[in-house]
Amino acid sequence: MESISRRQLFREGSQALAGGVCIGRLFPVNGSTPPTGAVDYYQKLGVTPFINAAGTYTILSASIMPEEVQAAVAWAAQKPVHLMELQKAAGEYLARRLRCEGALVTSGAAAAITLATAACITRGNKSAIANIPAEMQGLRNEVIVQKTHHYDYDHAIRDCGARFIDVETLDEYERAFTERTVMTQFFNAAEGGRIGREDWVRVAHKHGVPCFNDAAADVPPISNLWNYTEMGFDLVAFSGGKGIRGPQCTGLLLGKKDLIDAAQLNNSPYSNTIGRGMKVGKEEIIGLVAAVDWFLKQDDAAMEAEYRARAQRIAELVQGIPSVEARIFIPPVANHVPHLVITYDLNRIKLSAREVMQKMREGVPRIELNPSTGGGPASAGLPGGNNAIVVGVWMLQPGEDQIVGRRLQEVFGEGAK
Numbered sequence: 566m567e568s569i570s571r572r573q574l575f576r577e578g579s580q581a582l583a584g585g586v587c588i589g590r591l592f593p594v595n596g597s598t599p600p601t602g603a604v605d606y607y608q609k610l611g612v613t614p615f616i617n618a619a620g621t622y623t624i625l626s627a628s629i630m631p632e633e634v635q636a637a638v639a640w641a642a643q644k645p646v647h648l649m650e651l652q653k654a655a656g657e658y659l660a661r662r663l664r665c666e667g668a669l670v671t672s673g674a675a676a677a678i679t680l681a682t683a684a685c686i687t688r689g690n691k692s693a694i695a696n697i698p699a700e701m702q703g704l705r706n707e708v709i710v711q712k713t714h715h716y717d718y719d720h721a722i723r724d725c726g727a728r729f730i731d732v733e734t735l736d737e738y739e740r741a742f743t744e745r746t747v748m749t750q751f752f753n754a755a756e757g758g759r760i761g762r763e764d765w766v767r768v769a770h771k772h773g774v775p776c777f778n779d780a781a782a783d784v785p786p787i788s789n790l791w792n793y794t795e796m797g798f799d800l801v802a803f804s805g806g807k808g809i810r811g812p813q814c815t816g817l818l819l820g821k822k823d824l825i826d827a828a829q830l831n832n833s834p835y836s837n838t839i840g841r842g843m844k845v846g847k848e849e850i851i852g853l854v855a856a857v858d859w860f861l862k863q864d865d866a867a868m869e870a871e872y873r874a875r876a877q878r879i880a881e882l883v884q885g886i887p888s889v890e891a892r893i894f895i896p897p898v899a900n901h902v903p904h905l906v907i908t909y910d911l912n913r914i915k916l917s918a919r920e921v922m923q924k925m926r927e928g929v930p931r932i933e934l935n936p937s938t939g940g941g942p943a944s945a946g947l948p949g950g951n952n953a954i955v956v957g958v959w960m961l962q963p964g965e966d967q968i969v970g971r972r973l974q975e976v977f978g979e980g981a982k
């Protein structure tokens with residue numbers, strides 16, 4: 566953890582500006598005025614939107630599409646196309662831009678995981694497509710995984726009727742391959758696995774088995790979109806609706822051409838497939854293509870400087886309150902952007918971090934803090950604790966940092982009474 570240096574923040578911020586990066590374009594003001602003719606259905610349904618001081622969490626509807634992506638989606642929605650033509654063209658375009666052989670737009674990273682598994686089970690055996698889940702049909706179905714890489718998305722692999730073979734050491738991994746092995750699975754943001762990425766890929770390839778990496782939440786840096794395929798992973802999944810800021814229900818499966826083709830055959834719009842229920846429409850496909858174009862125009866250093874500046878503005882509003890300290894924290898792999906961590910003395914401010922979170926949620930406007938606040942559902946590498954508030958600043962819209970800071974000031978004030 567690094568403590569905030571005001572000078573450092575301002576220096577970086579001004580460098581970004583001096584470098585010609587226009588923050589206004591980088592972070593376009595988002596639809597606070599509804600498009601002409603639009604009905605505010607959130608209001609009509611009685612659902613109150615909030616200021617997202619959390620991050621790209623699925624349950625909090627993840628990210629907001631930049632204006633140019635929203636415009637591309639609205640445009641695409643007006644024109645019928647042949648879905649197969651669109652999928653193929655989008656895949657080729659994305660593969661070119663993302664420096665890999667093949668790409669497929671999926672309905673989220675979770676669907677990309679399922680389709681990757683289905684591709685590995687059915688490659689070279691098209692008749693197997695209709696016979697997934699594999700276990701019931703006696704198909705090859707073993708997926709090797711490190712014990713520490715089991716996670717909330719295991720189900721996306723098991724859906725295909727796959728069976729996990731757990732390993733811990735490199736030696737166990739070497740010996741785990743059988744004629745039933747179809748894939749090896751790597752969770753990119755996992756902590757504590759003993760086998761690193763390079764070894765994981767090398768050993769799989771020695772056995773002629775494709776290697777999959779789930780990097781769903783692992784941009785920025787932007788280059789991660791090709792780092793793992795270039796490292797040799799045969800298939801890599803990203804969420805389209807997190808850092809890339811495409812439609813929430815999209816994902817990317819990137820990798821070797823033959824495997825991407827096999828994944829496609831297991832996908833919608835083909836009917837008798839595991840992927841048929843994971844349909845992406847023209848709006849999602851175009852939305853993700855536009856989001857990738859948008860994302861590739863961004864700059865890692867400028868984004869980081871902007872997030873640090875937002876964190877600093879919030880920190881300044883709370884730092885004068887007795888016992889309150891603010892620091893910047895950057896998680897190592899997933900959500901690898903500056904977060905603001907605010908700690909305080911529970912004897913001075915008599916509210917637990919979860920209570921602060923609840924007050925922020927119930928206030929006007931509603932504000933959602935990062936879920937690891939107060940040691941809540943731990944999200945990859947973020948610090949927690951009964952007196953630790955985590956503010957995810959990267960999804961804030963312009964001006965919202967001030968609102969979050971002032972509201973935190975108020976809530977701390979109530980707790981200090």
Ligand SMILES: *Cc1c(COP(=O)(O)O)cnc(C)c1O
Pocket residue numbers: 623672673674675676718754779780781782803804805806813815816899
């Ligand atoms: C968010 C996430 C997913 C699921 O992504 P969706 O796009 O919501 O389907 C899968 N794996 C990891 C590691 C994630 O963080």
